Amino acid sequence: MSQEQKQGGRKKGSPSALSLWFQRKMNARTTGKVRRKGGKYLGMDLLILHTTGRRSGVARETPITWFADDDGWLVVASGGGKRDPDWYVNLMAHPEQAAVEVHGSPAVPVTPHRLAGDDHAQAWQHITGQQPRYAKYQQKSAREYPVVRLARK
Template sequence: MGFDTTRKGTRGARQPRGALLNWANKMTIKRIRGKKAGDMLVLTTVGRKSGASRETPVRSFPGGDGTWLIVASANGAAAHPAWYLNLAANPDVTIEVGGRKVPVTGTQLAGAEREQAWQQISDAAPRFAGYQQKTDRELPVIRLTERAA
């Protein structure tokens, strides 16, 4: 299963952006690389338009069998975050987690598999349920599975 065409919402919170967000992301990435990140990882995608490498700190959840789950929440915005669109265009990406770089493939979850993962995520981090309430789009849940380098 690949990525579906999850529609953009018609309502939602403002999507974080700008110089302050860029600075905060850089500081968070430094913390992740310094192994003080807990449940965060650095997702490196390729820009679907620019072709440039893009690094984004993302909250992760254990996905079972050594996989990671991430949510394209964008704080409950109506639009998907850019990293999700980049991942949908090129699902073979790299993450940095636990002090190591890992090549992974992203797969968007659907149906019962998504519902089970969503329940796990919203139980572990109730704010994600709040993000879902802010928007009318279904927040995509992505499983990152390690692949051979």
């Protein structure tokens, strides 16, 4: 019997149905607060990222921290350090369907660009200059956090 069969069809380390349900409830709650408060929540600037589920095809809305960039918005796919967050995997699977809401404005279609090399390094320096906790999070993880630029279409 494989490890996946032992866990009821889930891969080792993947979230349970209960944790996914809880995460979606918390995302919906936080999304409502972000819309009411104009993008500020717990002292952070949040945007609402619109993606489409990579397997389900269901529209998803995820509140995430963003950082200003000349070409759009920068977001970090930290996912708690262990794995890519669902929003990131969905975004990369269906980049043509991505949009963002910022400060209560209507959703704006965006094109995601995963940064690499010097672009990643420069963006990472900008991000950690504004939020040093990201550098601390990165030090605790074996994987390099993806940084994505969300550029207006």
